[in-house]
Amino acid sequence: MNVDYSNNAQQRTPCVLVLDASGSMGSRGNNGKTRIDLLNEGVKQLELALKSDEAAVSRVQIAIVIVGGPTNDAELLMDWTDANYFQAFPLSSGGVTPLGKGIRLGLEAIENGKSELRQQGISYTRPWLMIISDGEPTDPPSEWQMTVTQARQAEQQKKAEVFCIGVEGANLSRLGEVSSKPPLELDGLKFSELFIWLSSSLSAASRSRPGDTVQLPSTDPWRNVGI
Amino acid sequence: MLEFESDQWLFAAKSVCGLGHERIGEPCQDDARAAVSRSGDWMAVVVCDGAGSAARAKEASSLAAERFSEALVELSEKLETTLPGDWVNDFIVGKILAIRETFRALSNSSEIREFHTTLVAALLGPSGGLGIHIGDGALYGGKADVDPAGADPCSLKSEPENGEYLNETFFITSQDWIKHIRVFPLGNVDWLVLCSDGGDALLSDSKQQLKPGFIGPLLTMCGPSASAASLAQGIDALLSDPNANSVTHDDKTIAVLVKNHKRKETGDLGQKWQGLWHKKSAESDDLAVIKRGQRETSETSNVTTRKAKAGKLKPKSKIEKKRFSTLFIISIVMFIVVLGVLLGVLFYTKKEATNSPRSVEQRVEGASAGVKSPKRSSDKSDSTSVAPQDAPPPAQNSQKKGPSEKESESERNIPKASETKV
Numbered sequence: 001m002n003v004d005y006s007n008n009a010q011q012r013t014p015c016v017l018v019l020d021a022s023g024s025m026g027s028r029g030n031n032g033k034t035r036i037d038l039l040n041e042g043v044k045q046l047e048l049a050l051k052s053d054e055a056a057v058s059r060v061q062i063a064i065v066i067v068g069g070p071t072n073d074a075e076l077l078m079d080w081t082d083a084n085y086f087q088a089f090p091l092s093s094g095g096v097t098p099l100g101k102g103i104r105l106g107l108e109a110i111e112n113g114k115s116e117l118r119q120q121g122i123s124y125t126r127p128w129l130m131i132i133s134d135g136e137p138t139d140p141p142s143e144w145q146m147t148v149t150q151a152r153q154a155e156q157q158k159k160a161e162v163f164c165i166g167v168e169g170a171n172l173s174r175l176g177e178v179s180s181k182p183p184l185e186l187d188g189l190k191f192s193e194l195f196i197w198l199s200s201s202l203s204a205a206s207r208s209r210p211g212d213t214v215q216l217p218s219t220d221p222w223r224n225v226g227i
Numbered sequence: 228m229l230e231f232e233s234d235q236w237l238f239a240a241k242s243v244c245g246l247g248h249e250r251i252g253e254p255c256q257d258d259a260r261a262a263v264s265r266s267g268d269w270m271a272v273v274v275c276d277g278a279g280s281a282a283r284a285k286e287a288s289s290l291a292a293e294r295f296s297e298a299l300v301e302l303s304e305k306l307e308t309t310l311p312g313d314w315v316n317d318f319i320v321g322k323i324l325a326i327r328e329t330f331r332a333l334s335n336s337s338e339i340r341e342f343h344t345t346l347v348a349a350l351l352g353p354s355g356g357l358g359i360h361i362g363d364g365a366l367y368g369g370k371a372d373v374d375p376a377g378a379d380p381c382s383l384k385s386e387p388e389n390g391e392y393l394n395e396t397f398f399i400t401s402q403d404w405i406k407h408i409r410v411f412p413l414g415n416v417d418w419l420v421l422c423s424d425g426g427d428a429l430l431s432d433s434k435q436q437l438k439p440g441f442i443g444p445l446l447t448m449c450g451p452s453a454s455a456a457s458l459a460q461g462i463d464a465l466l467s468d469p470n471a472n473s474v475t476h477d478d479k480t481i482a483v484l485v486k487n488h489k490r491k492e493t494g495d496l497g498q499k500w501q502g503l504w505h506k507k508s509a510e511s512d513d514l515a516v517i518k519r520g521q522r523e524t525s526e527t528s529n530v531t532t533r534k535a536k537a538g539k540l541k542p543k544s545k546i547e548k549k550r551f552s553t554l555f556i557i558s559i560v561m562f563i564v565v566l567g568v569l570l571g572v573l574f575y576t577k578k579e580a581t582n583s584p585r586s587v588e589q590r591v592e593g594a595s596a597g598v599k600s601p602k603r604s605s606d607k608s609d610s611t612s613v614a615p616q617d618a619p620p621p622a623q624n625s626q627k628k629g630p631s632e633k634e635s636e637s638e639r640n641i642p643k644a645s646e647t648k649v
Contacts, residue, residue: 004440005470010433011393121433123393158391207247209279209477210345210363210389210396210424 012124013206014061014080014113015198016106017043018099019091020133022068024169026093029189035134035167036093042191043088049199050083056199057084059206063109067102067133068095074102080113100139100147103131103178107150110160125205129154129162130198131178132186136171144174151178165194185224193222228261230455235353236263236270237449237490239458240482243466245425247279247476256284257423257480260292262300266307269352271299272482276364276423278343278398286333287342291326291399295359298322299350306352316410319359323399323408330400343398347385347421349413351484356413361404363387363396363424364480367437368416371489371496380499381442383416385409386435387424396424417489418446418496425477426466439503441465447497449485458483 025036043064050056064078072095110127117124129151137144154160164175164183176183186194201216231238240259248255256277263270275292277284302318323346330342345362358366368383388407389396397407413419420442422430430445431437448461465471466479490496 002440003444003465003468003470004438005429005468005474006432006438006440123389125394126392205394207476208394209247210276210394 010122011059011206012061012082012117012122013056013059013202014063014110014117014124014127015202016063016065016109016113016127016129018065018067018102018106018129018131018133019043020067020097020099020102020135020167021091021093021095022097022135022138023094024097024135025068025167033189034093035189036091038189038191039132040088040090042195043091045192046195046199047083047086047088049196050086050202053199053203055207056203058082060199060202061113062086063106063113065102065105065109066091067099068093068097070094072096074098074105076105076109079109080116096138097133097135098139099131099133099135099137099175100144103129103147103151106131107154107160110154125208126158127160128202128205129160130165131163131175132165132167132194133175134167134170136174148177152180155180184219187222187224190222197222228263229259230459231261231263231270232455233263233267233487235267235487237453237455237458237485237487238270238272238483239455239462240272240274240421240480241459241462241466242423242478242480243463243471245475245477245479246472248478254285255478256288257425257478258285258288258292259421259480259482260296261482261484262296264300264303264307266304269300269303269306269350269356270484271296271303271348271350272419272421272484273299273346273348274364274421274423274426274480274482275347276345276362276425276478276480278345281343281400282341283333284341284343287330287344287400290329290342291344291346294326294329295322295346295348298325299348303350303352315357319410320405320408323361323404327400327404339400343400345396345423346399347423349419349421349484351413351416351419351486355415358383358385358409358411358413360385360388360409360411361397361399361407363389363427364422365424365427365431365435366419366421367430367442368413368419370415371417371486371493380503381437383414383419384435385411387427417486417493418449419484420445421482421484423478423480425475425479426481428475428477429465429471429479430481437500439500443497443500443503445481445483445497446485446500447495449483449490449496451491451494453490 019039021036021039025039026034028034029038046062050060050062060083061080062078062083063076063080065074066077067074070092077091078089106129110129114124114127137147139147151162155162162179163181164179166172166175166183166185167189168186170183170185172183172185197217197219204215204217228238229240238261240261242255242257242259244255256279257275258277259272259274261270261272273292273296275288275295277286277288281287298319302315305318306315327339330339331337334341345364346359347364347366348359349366349368350356350358360366365387366383366385367381369379369381387396388409397404401407420430430441445462445465448458453461462481462483466481471479485496495501
């Protein structure tokens with residue numbers, strides 16, 4: 001019998017990356033590579049891992065906010081892009097760390113992305129805001145405070161899941177202010193491991209069904225648990 | 228009871244484990260039950276979907292489906308002697324409270340979260356009945372004898388209720404379940420289809436409309452020669468088809484209840500749907516546009532987000548294609564005009580050259596200058612006609628470095644490719 005099995009269940013799992021590309025990311029590690037090089041390799045890993053995942057490739061959406069970098073400002077460098085069209089591009093480091101502005105841009109992108117998906121009648125899972133930094137915010141204190149309030153609110157109102165990852169040297173307590181979840185510290189410079197974890201976590205989130213709690217993979221491969 | 232046949236009814240339900248659960252060795256957490264009143268005039272059908280995150284989801288959906296189908300039969304017996312009224316709602320709420328109490332007793336704590344399950348239920352009698360729905364899954368119903376050219380053969384629909392996010396829904400075990408319970412009259416329908424969200428992914432499209440190409444074959448299985456066993460087998464085949472796994476990895480349940488005499492009078496219940504489907508396929512031009520539109524929706528929705536800033540959100544419609552072709556014709560006309568002017572200029576300079584003793588170089592220079600400027604203008608008209616919207620706003624891209632250039636390049640390529648395909 002001829003049966004219509006067309007699939008109309010379109011859905012997305014959005015994730016915005018707020019990446020610190022400030023001057024300190026240019027410092028070299030033991031292997032001679034700079035942090036920004038390793039971050040770039042990590043983002044490339046993310047691209048490849050997402051594309052090789054059958055669920056993630058059509059469901060995960062990525063946006064990238066850069067903090068610092070050549071323009072010494074925070075800007076939305078890549079607006080929402082589906083995983084199968086996502087192409088990692090190298091960031092270069094420089095400048096200070098207007099992290100507060102970057103996070104606010106990320107939250108803004110999330111709201112814009114959601115309303116766009118709603119307009120198109122595409123359902124979605126809760127968006128992720130992933131902050132990766134090796135320093136501390138250089139925003140004026142009042143602006144940072146505003147960011148903290150906004151991010152906490154977004155989390156409470158279930159507008160977004162906020163994750164903070166600190167790279168060696170990061171001010172974890174400042175970073176942790178923006179989320180109710182404790183910030184995680186990257187072990188050494190395991191950016192690749194971090195981004196592979198991110199890909200499988202997003203894939204798990206994109207496959208979740210009503211009532212599911214998303215089981216995220218273990219963070220052990222990249223997380224510095226401290227001894 | 229998952230199969231039932233009598234003078235009044237034909238019923239079958241089937242749950243098939245989704246790939247998601249199969250892969251990790253977990254059982255199907257959907258369940259369906261039916262019960263029939265002693266008089267045989269009423270039938271209760273219940274479909275429950277246990278939440279993936281709930282530890283005892285399987286137990287919960289089975290228990291809820293069984294208890295609630297029994298409760299509905301009890302209700303039908305009351306309805307045979309008492310006029311319906313407020314008490315019906317109270318009765319239903321009371322029965323769900325009793326199920327919640329049972330979960331609480333089974334649980335070691337006062338938390339019944341581990342028993343999270345949705346509920347889609349129907350009680351159908353000789354001249355109507357009622358539906359009860361909490362959470363996702365869906366219920367559809369209709370008459371057997373709808374005018375083929377007339378209205379939607381599906382006259383009754385209870386849609387899934389999700390939270391803002393796709394992976395959020397409501398359960399009979401939720402704290403605020405009472406806010407999400409829907410009780411509604413069924414009307415005098417001849418067939419009912421109840422499904423879990425996995426089943427609904429197969430039955431309906433993104434606009435929550437039944438797909439003729441799926442409901443048609445399903446209802447055709449209820450033909451005059453069908454038995455409950457053959458219907459159950461048919462549903463099983465539909466749900467177990469490998470194609471179904473490409474649509475959803477979730478557990479899939481579909482329950483079908485049909486009034487027997489209607490089925491025998493009408494013959495093929497699915498014919499109208501099949502007819503709708505074939506009619507649509509036959510209307511080649513218009514449907515081709517719709518189909519393409521749909522395919523493009525999924526294609527463009529992949530790229531739309533990147534184009535959001537360029538102000539291009541909607542999938543290409545027929546109108547846009549028309550506009551494209553008019554622009555194309557205009558640019559051809561302009562090209563011809565420009566060519567004419569060019570030839571004129573050439574002719575003029577040649578004539579002048581024969582008249583006045585100018586050097587060869589000067590003549591060539593004049594000609595090439597003549598060629599250059601109109602060509603530039605025709606270039607311009609070309610680019611505005613081909614990709615007026617695809618070109619991203621220059622202000623945004625000029626600021627971005629390497630990658631964004633690459634992006635804008637592919638941005639321009641993708642829509643073009645789909646345009647030329649058309």
